[in-house]
Amino acid sequence: MITDPTPRTSLGEGKSSRKNSATEARGGGNPIGLYLHIPFCVRKCNYCDFCSKPPSENDFDKYFERLKSEFSDYKRSPKIKINSLFIGGGTPSLLPLGYFTRLFDFISDTFDFCEDCEITAEINPGTLTEEKAKEYRALGINRISIGLQSIHENELKMLGRIHSFEDFLCSYSLLQSLGFDNISVDLMYGIPEQTAKSLKETLEKIIALNPQHISLYGLIIEEGTRFANRLSELNLPSEDEECDMYYLASELLRRAGYSHYEISNYAREGYECRHNLKYWNTDEYIGIGAAAHSFFLGQRYGNTRDLFSVVRDPLANGETDADEYVMMRLRLSDGLSLDEYRKRYGTDFCHGREKLLFRLKDLGLLTLDGGKIRLTERGFYVSNSILTELL
Amino acid sequence: MTNKQEKIRNFSIIAHIDHGKSTLADRILEKTLAVASRDMEEQLLDNMDLERERGITIKARAVRLNYKAKNGEEYYFNLIDTPGHVDFGYEVSRSLQACEGALLVVDATQGVEAQTLANAYLAIDNDLEILPVINKIDLASADVEGARREIEDIIGIPAEDCPAVSAKVGLNIEDVLEKIVTDIPAPKGDPNASLKALIFDSHYDSYLGVVVYVRVVEGTLRAGERIRLMAKGTEFEVIEVGTMEAFGLNKTDSLSAGEVGYITASIKTVGDTRVGDTVTTAENGADEPLPGFREVHPMVYSGIYPADGARYGDLREALEKLQLNDASLVFEPETSVALGFGFRCGFLGLLHMEIIEERLEREFNLDLITTAPSVIYKVKLRSGETVMIDNPSAFPSPDEIDTSYEPVMKATVITPTEYVGGIMDLCQERRVVFVDMKYLDTTRVELHYELPLNEIIYDFFDALKSRSKGYASLDYELKDYRPSRLVKLDFMLNGEVVDALSFIVFEDRAYTRARKIAEKLKENIPRQLFEIPIQAAIGSKIIARETVKAMRKDVLAKCYGGDITRKKKLLEKQKEGKKKMRKLGSVEVTPEAFMAVLRLDDDN
Numbered sequence: 001m002i003t004d005p006t007p008r009t010s011l012g013e014g015k016s017s018r019k020n021s022a023t024e025a026r027g028g029g030n031p032i033g034l035y036l037h038i039p040f041c042v043r044k045c046n047y048c049d050f051c052s053k054p055p056s057e058n059d060f061d062k063y064f065e066r067l068k069s070e071f072s073d074y075k076r077s078p079k080i081k082i083n084s085l086f087i088g089g090g091t092p093s094l095l096p097l098g099y100f101t102r103l104f105d106f107i108s109d110t111f112d113f114c115e116d117c118e119i120t121a122e123i124n125p126g127t128l129t130e131e132k133a134k135e136y137r138a139l140g141i142n143r144i145s146i147g148l149q150s151i152h153e154n155e156l157k158m159l160g161r162i163h164s165f166e167d168f169l170c171s172y173s174l175l176q177s178l179g180f181d182n183i184s185v186d187l188m189y190g191i192p193e194q195t196a197k198s199l200k201e202t203l204e205k206i207i208a209l210n211p212q213h214i215s216l217y218g219l220i221i222e223e224g225t226r227f228a229n230r231l232s233e234l235n236l237p238s239e240d241e242e243c244d245m246y247y248l249a250s251e252l253l254r255r256a257g258y259s260h261y262e263i264s265n266y267a268r269e270g271y272e273c274r275h276n277l278k279y280w281n282t283d284e285y286i287g288i289g290a291a292a293h294s295f296f297l298g299q300r301y302g303n304t305r306d307l308f309s310v311v312r313d314p315l316a317n318g319e320t321d322a323d324e325y326v327m328m329r330l331r332l333s334d335g336l337s338l339d340e341y342r343k344r345y346g347t348d349f350c351h352g353r354e355k356l357l358f359r360l361k362d363l364g365l366l367t368l369d370g371g372k373i374r375l376t377e378r379g380f381y382v383s384n385s386i387l388t389e390l391l
Numbered sequence: 392m393t394n395k396q397e398k399i400r401n402f403s404i405i406a407h408i409d410h411g412k413s414t415l416a417d418r419i420l421e422k423t424l425a426v427a428s429r430d431m432e433e434q435l436l437d438n439m440d441l442e443r444e445r446g447i448t449i450k451a452r453a454v455r456l457n458y459k460a461k462n463g464e465e466y467y468f469n470l471i472d473t474p475g476h477v478d479f480g481y482e483v484s485r486s487l488q489a490c491e492g493a494l495l496v497v498d499a500t501q502g503v504e505a506q507t508l509a510n511a512y513l514a515i516d517n518d519l520e521i522l523p524v525i526n527k528i529d530l531a532s533a534d535v536e537g538a539r540r541e542i543e544d545i546i547g548i549p550a551e552d553c554p555a556v557s558a559k560v561g562l563n564i565e566d567v568l569e570k571i572v573t574d575i576p577a578p579k580g581d582p583n584a585s586l587k588a589l590i591f592d593s594h595y596d597s598y599l600g601v602v603v604y605v606r607v608v609e610g611t612l613r614a615g616e617r618i619r620l621m622a623k624g625t626e627f628e629v630i631e632v633g634t635m636e637a638f639g640l641n642k643t644d645s646l647s648a649g650e651v652g653y654i655t656a657s658i659k660t661v662g663d664t665r666v667g668d669t670v671t672t673a674e675n676g677a678d679e680p681l682p683g684f685r686e687v688h689p690m691v692y693s694g695i696y697p698a699d700g701a702r703y704g705d706l707r708e709a710l711e712k713l714q715l716n717d718a719s720l721v722f723e724p725e726t727s728v729a730l731g732f733g734f735r736c737g738f739l740g741l742l743h744m745e746i747i748e749e750r751l752e753r754e755f756n757l758d759l760i761t762t763a764p765s766v767i768y769k770v771k772l773r774s775g776e777t778v779m780i781d782n783p784s785a786f787p788s789p790d791e792i793d794t795s796y797e798p799v800m801k802a803t804v805i806t807p808t809e810y811v812g813g814i815m816d817l818c819q820e821r822r823v824v825f826v827d828m829k830y831l832d833t834t835r836v837e838l839h840y841e842l843p844l845n846e847i848i849y850d851f852f853d854a855l856k857s858r859s860k861g862y863a864s865l866d867y868e869l870k871d872y873r874p875s876r877l878v879k880l881d882f883m884l885n886g887e888v889v890d891a892l893s894f895i896v897f898e899d900r901a902y903t904r905a906r907k908i909a910e911k912l913k914e915n916i917p918r919q920l921f922e923i924p925i926q927a928a929i930g931s932k933i934i935a936r937e938t939v940k941a942m943r944k945d946v947l948a949k950c951y952g953g954d955i956t957r958k959k960k961l962l963e964k965q966k967e968g969k970k971k972m973r974k975l976g977s978v979e980v981t982p983e984a985f986m987a988v989l990r991l992d993d994d995n
Contacts (some may be wrong), residue, residue: 218946240943242944263946279955293955293956302954327955327958327959328955360920363921363941378943380946381943381944381945382943382944382945382946383946384945384961384965385919385920385942387962388962388965388969389920391962
């Protein structure tokens, strides 16, 4: 934890060294992304180390007070334009009816929505009601991300999820019936007791529903989670089994017509998540709410996990440096454009790395075509080691 | 005998390791009031941390103590401490030669053990009066009568009225002091004869140069006189002589026959003052040196490299500093393709090697990579030439060799009878020639063997300990070089020989060892982006192979809510780790993994 939090008043002030983006971000410039964190859940999942907890009485209102105050830090004239909004959590759909409307009042007070703004809300099947879904629709939310993880009850139970597959199907058809036509389903592999066969079943069932986007994350045992505390009793798939699952999933999704556009993300053409792409493109975004991170006016900073007060920690290496750019770009199937790299950093990325790049190419871990370096499927899966070699 | 000599008692304390030698030395110091107890650091004679930690004494030291006996007379005790391990047998024998008597400490809970015997024999060889002391009688499991019986039956010296003490709690120490006065003979020797003084130790002091510890056997040693060290004939002028008191050096005018003291003479390195050498005067010196001097040669060699190549210079300085006080440590620069610049170091034995390594790491804050220890092989070439090989990489190719020889040790193992079977089996596996077996009493057996030093440094000692639940003790000394079928075993990663992993092995053992090490390499080399073949070879013949499969997974799945710092941190950590990696050809290995492969003795 960095001990010298940025004073809240300094946002966008006195950053003369970053004149261009500062001017832009005061309004009228290129639109940026906005992330909103709702740190409440019915119950914390066994693997979860996000900032979230079951709400106590009045927590929603107290939290909204905090959000209101934090929004005011970003008031500019003209307003900052946003072309992506992501309301994540926690479980945003846990908020009672009417809260989303209040939230959108805050947002439109401070920010200017672009015409084609991508507006995503994360929902949890156990918490969505028809009224809430209609509220989302009415507010202009045009993308829904549903956390499912698995279709198997034993795996859901193992993860500590509060919903069944049946709950998911209800939510899914409800959303479709209301006209939501950009739905993403979150799935997981590497779950204790999961097998390649059970993952295949999950994927086949979901592919049959034909969502526009699928995220598939490998389970990571994070410190301090319930899973970490009983690690020894978890029947986790071996590293090899996990790899097999990853390749199996990539293959199934590819055959079903999804493009593997980022290490953990698959989409129908044109349905890549614009908001997440901002992270990988090292574009700017503002994060509001507990533990939310921002990359704004050339500075990276993160809110602490304090729910009811805003404390910002500047993050070391705030500047988007070349390594960071490479690291993020190589997560994308679109890869690293050598031209773009040269434009940004004035140097040739390949210089001094020729031998290494050809070696990695020979090993089938990356391709060098059309002025772009792209990791292969296999390369994606050992991307940390490749980056360690390259950077 | 002069009046002065009558009041002197020169003695050592000898014991098996952990029987309480240093603790008894402390109590004797305390009781003689040479220093007040509160001022005394624990185990004053052992003035190095490391020795204390291991409960052994590496370098001999001596101290002069005053004792007022019950008969009302005042005596001077010269307590000469001895190193307590098999690697330092020669040094022990020279320390004993400086004495008239020895306290033989026997742990009442353990009885007589291998080094008890070995030390007792050394003392007997030096015609010392042996004064047994039974220690640790405060412990519940102490068997004083049993220990007495063993001393009488096994060593063959009377013990019916020997002191039974607890050095730890300070019980009956007076008895020991009185026995020293009554039982240990006063020194003899003519103060007016030609000078003969025995060097039993030396140490380097940055102000005084080398301080030489001597026992004057004949004649008188005076400050200002010119002396000659008889082994090499080198001459020096004595600057200072004196005695070693508990508080430090005490300058005197002279030292005469029977006395123990020190000399300084602008001597620059301890290598000039060989333990066991005789000091005489340059003019009218003695015709014959004292008996028993021999050159000490290293028995075990190992390559020592800094984990961080940039610290090569620091390593050299550290070795030079240690050598100032340890003439038995030898080293010369060597280069390894795998490990870079380092030194080939020679040691008296395995323990000596471990101590040096630990001191380098601890006192000089160095991270080391050491290659597997090797003994010195003798190879007669077809050309007729004979070469000594202390480095596996210098081992001649098979077609150049006429005969190769390896050092064979005379070893004594003492063990409780119930483990004899297991130890016999072990010895059979290790190319051991059984010589003799002797029952020391109804519960213990003394086994005599001849075994190659190569086997001892591999893992014999650990195997012995594990097969006897730690009860068996081992003592050994060089017997001779014998013809042997030796081959050099090489290891290849990705088709390239890793020189630092090569070693010399008895031919019949090569296959098993090769497989074991190949497996260990496989376990310890982290998966990389490519597959790594591991091969073991004798010459061009591959005798074992393994494969480290390519890494399949190393990915951070998600960047949470735009928090890219986690990923950056992870990558930075990985990059840090990578810096510490050692390149073995195209393969990266952590220093830990490298050491794990070289450490062959932990899972056999």
